Amino acid sequence: MPEISPRIIGGSLASAKEFPWFAAASGRFSCGASLIHPRILLTAAHCVGAFRSDGVHIGAFRRGSTVRGAVFRKVIREIQHPDFQETSFSNDFMLVILADPVNDRDPVTLNTNINVPADNQELTVMGFGSTLYGGSVSKNLNEVTTFAINHNTCRDIWSTNFPRDVQLCTLNRGKGACQGDSGGPLVLANTNIQVGIVSFGAECADTKPSFPAVEARVSGAIGWIADTICDVTGDCDYISNMNNRPPPTPGPVTLPPQSKTATLDIVFQYDAYPKETTWSVLSDDQPIFVGPNYEPGLYERWTSTFDEVPYGDYVFQIDDSWGDGLTTGDYFGSAELVQDGVTIAYVSGSFGLRQTVDFVIGTDPQPAIPPSQPPTMSPTLAPSSAPTQSTRIDTGTINIHFQYDGYPDETSWVIQSWPSYQILFSGPDYLPSIYQNWTTSLVDIPVGRYAMTVYDSWGDGLKTGSFFGYYRILQVNDTNGDGNTKELAYGDGVFGFASTVQFEVNAL
Missing domain, CATH: 2.60.60 (Lipoxygenase-1)
Known part of the structure; x- marks a missing residue:
């Protein structure tokens, strides 16, 4: 049996507001979910812990942001299916209880029929996962088309007896979910009817294009979902009344346009x-x-x-x-x-x-408000040429000081000349330890302007939980031989994939 990967390959960018019930964990661990009740999300059991600490964005379009209609909610509880098996991922279901309800959108509709989807039926999956195996998670929501395949065929390919009542298989060669898409909803194409939850696969669709993905089958957990909603909210008829809901009221943005x-x-x-x-x-x-x-x-x-x-x-x-x-x-x-x-x-x-x-x-361009600035004067006599800046040949020594977070291997940096953007220095040139303080010295730096960019491959800056790192750029003032330094720039740990500061090395 191939190695299981908690795993959008070959997809496309989703439209804003296309999936208002899609939810995404807001912290370090990227997992998707779906809004099935104003106070409850449905996700995968193996995503336990992903939602509790940092909350969740519902209607997520850009990861970790409330842009384009997304809303943020804190999470008070995660409830795994009691029969979840960590080795086989059987019964890979979990409910996430929100601190406050989401009442401004309709939840997804859950499929209750074990014979849906039919073999070869077209499905849609969405998420912020990697766009290639081993890559970083995506900033923007992506979607991809896949197809349900015959369950016996799936068993034969995997050489594993997957229980049909709680698992289903999908395949679209070279396309599908990947790391970071776990827990996300699988819906019938062009509907809001959820039939599955992204569970696992053999690596990703780009490296294992012939291996089906295995999803948790929603119809197999309907009884447990209904009972849990009843226990948590007191709404004991919610699931039974679900199929009698009126169709969603069209908003200003309904179906995505043909051309995105x-x-x-x-x-x-x-x-x-x-x-x-x-x-x-x-x-x-x-x-x-x-x-x-x-x-x-x-x-x-x-x-x-x-x-x-x-x-x-x-x-x-x-x-x-x-x-x-x-x-x-x-x-x-x-x-x-x-x-x-x-x-x-x-x-x-x-x-x-x-x-x-x-x-x-996007589909609904919003007019911007012009910025306030001093009134524009009509040009009079334009200078014949731009002023000439003097050339400096002095040099200085700078120290780059890092306070790393709990994942220092995610962090790298470059220093570029300004404004030509030529990369002059990069690092680190060593393997830092977790939460390490470290200083790198660069000598004989010509006087002038520079830009330093710090990159974080995970997209959460220099942050681990409630711990925030930082970085500083200091110029060494050794004219008196006392090793004094002057701070040229400071960057805190609160950023996403990149943070840039400008600084100037001065003559002493």
């Missing part, structure tokens, strides 16, 4: 020094568009258009090499992000070296 892409326009109003300005659009901390791809003129207004931009969360970043933003004297430039004719984000010209703004491409 949009047109994005980036509109710039430059200042008198357009050569100082560059910009990028980032997805998962990686640039997907950069510009400008032309040489703008003084005070020029220019629009760059990008078609078929996938739905999702993005970051827009503007850099100004002189450090005065899009300003020249009393004149203020600006930037706008426009989705399908709707301005969804503004950037004021009043900033320093860098300005970033989060934005979402």
Whole structure:
């Protein structure tokens, strides 16, 4: 029997509000769930502990965030199925009790028929799990299509006698759930009828494309679910009345559109020094568009258009090499992000070296409120060239001090020149211990501006439970030989996948 992996491969980005009943654990351990009652979630028993400490987001679209209609709830109790088997994952069911009800959306409907799904019936699974075996969990919710397969065929492939009443098998070669998707709902395609719970597989669909995934069959636990809801809430007819509910009332966003892409326009109003300005659009901390791809003129207004931009969360970043933003004297430039004719984000010209703004491409673009800034003056006489900065040749010594969390192997860092972004140093060059304090010294660093980015592969920064790490950059002042230091930058442990600080090494 292949090694069991608590395991979206080959899928696509879900639409915001497409699965309002999908829930995700908010802490270090990535597990999915479904809202089956205003106060109760259904998930996998092997996800025990994932929800209790850090709570849960219902209607989750971006992991750990309430963006696009998600709500956060604390958890007061996790109840595993009494017959759960840790070795075979049989009866892999667990109920999660919320501290406060969720009344602003309809729960999922639970299937009660053991003959559903039929062989080859199309199903949908969603989650924040890895998009390749051994990879990091995803920031955004993904979905994928899979199919129910014959139970005897599944038994033969696995050489294991899975009990049909509490387990079912799915397969779509090269596509399916992966690490971090455990506990998530498996629904009949284009419905909110849940038939299964993501349980386990042989690694992931990208490395074991011919092995079926094994899911917990919801109909096999209906009696236990009904009894537990009755005990916890006193609503003893909830499951029996479930199939008599009226259909959900359509909201402003119903079914996802056929095309999950949009047109994005980036509109710039430059200042008198357009050569100082560059910009990028980032997805998962990686640039997907950069510009400008032309040489703008003084005070020029220019629009760059990008078609078929996938739905999702993005970051827009503007850099100004002189450090005065899009300003020249009393004149203020600006930037706008426009989705399908709707301005969804503004950037004021009043900033320093860098300005970033989060934005979402989705089915329901929300008009942004223009930022307040000093009134824009009409340009008068544009300077013929940008001021010239003096060149410094002095050097200094800096110390990079880390207070690691309980998972130091997740953390790495780079130092880049500013604003060219050339990587000059990276680390760590050793294997730090858990909760270790460590200082790395870098000598003969030329005077100038730099940026340091700290990465966390798990996406929870320098945080373990209630413990928060940090990092500091200090310049050594050894002119008196006393080893005094001056703090140049500080970063706390509260961030996701990356944290960037800017600092300047000064002449002593």
